[in-house]
Every structure is written in structure tokens, then in C-alpha cells.
Amino acid sequence: MKRICFVATVPVAIHVFLRESIKASAKKWAVSVITTPDDDDLLCDMNAHLIPVTIKRKAAPLHDIFSLLRLLLIFRTSHFDMVHSITPKAGLLSMFAAWLAKVPVRIHTFTGQVWATKKGLKRNTLKVFDKIIIYFSTHVLVDSPSQYDFLVEEGVLPKGKGLVIGHGSICGVDEHRFHPNPQIRDALRAELRISAEQIVILYLGRLNRDKGILDLAKAFSLIAEQRADVVLVMVGAEEDVAFSQVQEACGAHSSKLRRVDFTNSPERYMAAADILCLPSYREGFGQVIIEAAACGIPSVASNIYGVKDAINDGESGLLFPPKDYQELTLSLLKLINNEELRQSIGAMARTRALELFSSKNIVNNVLILYGDLLDSEQS
Numbered sequence: 181m182k183r184i185c186f187v188a189t190v191p192v193a194i195h196v197f198l199r200e201s202i203k204a205s206a207k208k209w210a211v212s213v214i215t216t217p218d219d220d221d222l223l224c225d226m227n228a229h230l231i232p233v234t235i236k237r238k239a240a241p242l243h244d245i246f247s248l249l250r251l252l253l254i255f256r257t258s259h260f261d262m263v264h265s266i267t268p269k270a271g272l273l274s275m276f277a278a279w280l281a282k283v284p285v286r287i288h289t290f291t292g293q294v295w296a297t298k299k300g301l302k303r304n305t306l307k308v309f310d311k312i313i314i315y316f317s318t319h320v321l322v323d324s325p326s327q328y329d330f331l332v333e334e335g336v337l338p339k340g341k342g343l344v345i346g347h348g349s350i351c352g353v354d355e356h357r358f359h360p361n362p363q364i365r366d367a368l369r370a371e372l373r374i375s376a377e378q379i380v381i382l383y384l385g386r387l388n389r390d391k392g393i394l395d396l397a398k399a400f401s402l403i404a405e406q407r408a409d410v411v412l413v414m415v416g417a418e419e420d421v422a423f424s425q426v427q428e429a430c431g432a433h434s435s436k437l438r439r440v441d442f443t444n445s446p447e448r449y450m451a452a453a454d455i456l457c458l459p460s461y462r463e464g465f466g467q468v469i470i471e472a473a474a475c476g477i478p479s480v481a482s483n484i485y486g487v488k489d490a491i492n493d494g495e496s497g498l499l500f501p502p503k504d505y506q507e508l509t510l511s512l513l514k515l516i517n518n519e520e521l522r523q524s525i526g527a528m529a530r531t532r533a534l535e536l537f538s539s540k541n542i543v544n545n546v547l548i549l550y551g552d553l554l555d556s557e558q559s
Contacts, residue, residue, distance in 0.1 A: 392459030
């Protein structure tokens, strides 16, 4: 039986992006997962062998060397036929280690570039790291067409090497999990002390400056001046922006904020929302947008590479210029003030998400790719 291995910096990346591919792969091949042992309960139902290796997200030269050597030892002794990495540091270390160990199929998936918002030496250095990942991989997946174009234009990805599965997204959206649910909507609103009449803007993601969190806080403060019935629900772990900073930016309207930490059930919050907002400065695709769309929720999001593949502007959501909180405010108000428009865009968003981004189709295409690559190495 062929042996394949998935590598990520943290379990949540595996859980969110590769979970269904791993579960489907485990029916055909022997599957292992290498990731940091934190929150490994996220991987409990995947029928895969967990190999704990701590891979730090940020630069840690001595620890990174240790992790590289650990990966090299694992790859040499396990005799994997394929290694598939996701997240930048996991890709850098595992693609090099897999190349040294002579693993025949080495795949890395790009889900966005940290360096996209950087300048000068830091930008150029991080770009070199991505080029190294590409050099040592045999195949590269990119999770959106516009991200593929961006990588080619920046001289990082040789034209013709990368592949986008379908219309984008790594895992697509599961319509059985993400769908309108009036019962959950009522229950969660009661839990968060939100009435049925109030309008909920949902942000779901890490509290990170590059996610445009503070732009959203400024926009919400302006919206709350005009509409007393609007609530902002923020779901996600704190990173380089503390929730207290968001409260401060919202000023007198901070009482209209609701805060929830990381959740394994984003569909519950989407069911309770009226509008999803993703004001990010950099994204590989915008997975949360198609998940909200499948729930019948329209999105307002920044017009950047990756995200613009998840939204058909004006039909399944609204795009605004990144970092422009005034345009963000106007876009949100357009949907807040027009319930009929909000519902019609939400309905079109759901139709588009299920037609273009079905998880079943994307996972099937991924399995076909794996099978073709593994077969070609055998022949």
C-alpha cells in the first residue's frame, strides 16, 4: 500500500483545509499526519497516524534545524511515497527534508503569502523562502486563480508549474454542514444576547492586523452611529491585535460587540449572521466567504487576490478597496439598509458556492491527482 504524509505547522490547518482529503485518502492509502501536538484532538476522526513534531510558525533557527532533522529522520525511516505540506514553515522544512530523503512525490499548497504586505528586505527574504519551497517540491497547488497569477507575476512561481483545483479553494464547502439553519440561528442569538430583529455582522478569523480588524472596528463605529440595531460578532483567537484594541476603536459602541474565541463550529455563527465581513489585506482564497455563502449569507470583503475569486462582485457579495474603512462602511451600510438586497445576494451566493465550490468535487479531484502522481512514480 502506498504511504502518504501530510505536514502542517498547526493541527487547525489540517482540520480546516485538508481534513476531508485526508479522510478520503485514508480509504485508499496509509496516511500519516505530522504537526505540532497542540490540539491534536482536532485530528481524532481522520483515520490517520499522528506523528507529533513541533514546527514553530515564526523564525526560530535552532529549533527549525532540530525540526528539519526530525523530519528528515521520519521521512527516511517511513519510506513515504508522497509528502504534502501546507503552511509556509511546514512547507519550507518538509519539502527540503523530503527532497533529501528522496520522497518521489512532494506537494506543497500555497494558501496566501505572508510577504504580500511586507516591503524591502523582509519581503524579498520571505519570497526567497517560497522559491525554495517550489524548488524542492515536485508539484505545487495554489488555492485560487488570482493567487496563481500573483505568484507568477512576482517571479516566485514558474509559469506552468502550479495547479489550481477547480475554481479555487483547497477543500471547498460541505453543503451538509454549511446551510441555513433557523433553529441554530435562534439558539445562538439567544446565547449571545442578540434579538431576532438585530442585524449581525460577523467576522470569523484570527485577530490579526493584516486581516483588517481595526478597519472593521472603525467602520462599525461609524455604522453604529446611524444604526442602533447592528451588532458585530468577532470569532477567532487573538494574534497581534487584542480584542481590547477593537473595543477601544469602537469607543462608545463597544457594548454592541460580541467576542468568541476560536471555534470548531463556524457554521453555527454563520447561521446566526446577516452579513460576513472579511476586510483582509492578504488571503490565499477566502474560504470563510464560500462557507458563509453556503449558509445564504452575503459577504463584504476587500478586493484583493484570492478573495476576489470567492466573490462575484455585486452578485454574491460586495468588494471594496483594501484598507479603505470609509468604503467598507458604505458597502456594509448598503446591505444593512436594504434587507431585500441582502437576501437576494445571499441567495445568489449560496447558489454559486454550491455550484463552483462543492467539497465533494474538489476532494474527488484531489484524490485523482494523488492517484495519478503515485501511479506515475510507480511506472
